[in-house]
Amino acid sequence: RKEVEQDPGPFNVPEGATVAFNCTYSNSASQSFFWYRQDCRKEPKLLMSVYSSGNEDGRFTAQLNRASQYISLLIRDSKLSDSATYLCVVNPLTGGGNKLTFGTGTQLKVEL
Amino acid sequence: NAGVTQTPKFRVLKTGQSMTLLCAQDMNHEYMYWYRQDPGMGLRLIHYSVGEGTTAKGEVPDGYNVSRLKKQNFLLGLESAAPSQTSVYFCASSSPPGGGNNEQFFGPGTRLTVL
Numbered sequence: 128r129k130e131v132e133q134d135p136g137p138f139n140v141p142e143g144a145t146v147a148f149n150c151t152y153s154n155s156a157s158q159s160f161f162w163y164r165q166d167c168r169k170e171p172k173l174l175m176s177v178y179s180s181g182n183e184d185g186r187f188t189a190q191l192n193r194a195s196q197y198i199s200l201l202i203r204d205s206k207l208s209d210s211a212t213y214l215c216v217v218n219p220l221t222g223g224g225n226k227l228t229f230g231t232g233t234q235l236k237v238e239l
Numbered sequence: 240n241a242g243v244t245q246t247p248k249f250r251v252l253k254t255g256q257s258m259t260l261l262c263a264q265d266m267n268h269e270y271m272y273w274y275r276q277d278p279g280m281g282l283r284l285i286h287y288s289v290g291e292g293t294t295a296k297g298e299v300p301d302g303y304n305v306s307r308l309k310k311q312n313f314l315l316g317l318e319s320a321a322p323s324q325t326s327v328y329f330c331a332s333s334s335p336p337g338g339g340n341n342e343q344f345f346g347p348g349t350r351l352t353v354l
Binding site for chain 2: 159168169170176224227229232
């Protein structure tokens with residue numbers, strides 16, 4: 128079983144739609160969770176951290192369910208500029224070094 | 240601030256050749272990392288460093304060596320390149336974990352092809 132699993136997509140949605148991505152992780156001891164965004168042929172960039180109480184940043188909402196080891200990202204009112212690959216990222220906090228474990232990413236395409 | 244920079248941006252090698260990838264950061268970060276990204280595999284950690292003069296193995300270290308002689312630089316070496324090392328290589332840096340700040344900042348990547 129992969130440490131972090133995501134549906135690769137692509138998710139093709141019309142502009143203005145609401146879309147949700149899910150991610151599961153295998154290490155129950157993991158403490159930190161993130162969503163990174165990666166544009167085509169570019170480097171990953173932090174989109175938002177994911178907190179136990181859930182958090183919102185504009186049109187983006189992230190949720191964490193520790194019991195189910197499940198993380199979600201909701202994007203409301205999708206824009207063309209949201210088209211990218213969204214990486215689910217977990218810090219398993221093992222072995223030191225602030226190491227992150229990356230999912231393979233979910234591709235989003237927002238269309239007119 | 241330039242953030243994290245990588246040199247070169249592209250490179251083509253023949254099997255058996257050697258090369259060094261250079262990563263530099265100007266954010267005074269203690270921690271630095273080298274990843275490779277392959278289709279369907281996600282980013283995988285090759286080596287990392289938690290401070291000047293220290294290095295440690297990541298998930299896929301075989302065939303690579305690293306050095307961190309200066310805090311701002313992290314070098315990744317391929318002594319004898321193999322076609323399996325064809326990939327996109329990303330360098331990243333971060334502060335030590337704590338205070339909820341685990342963000343890693345990435346460089347633009349190096350696209351390496353080994354023929």
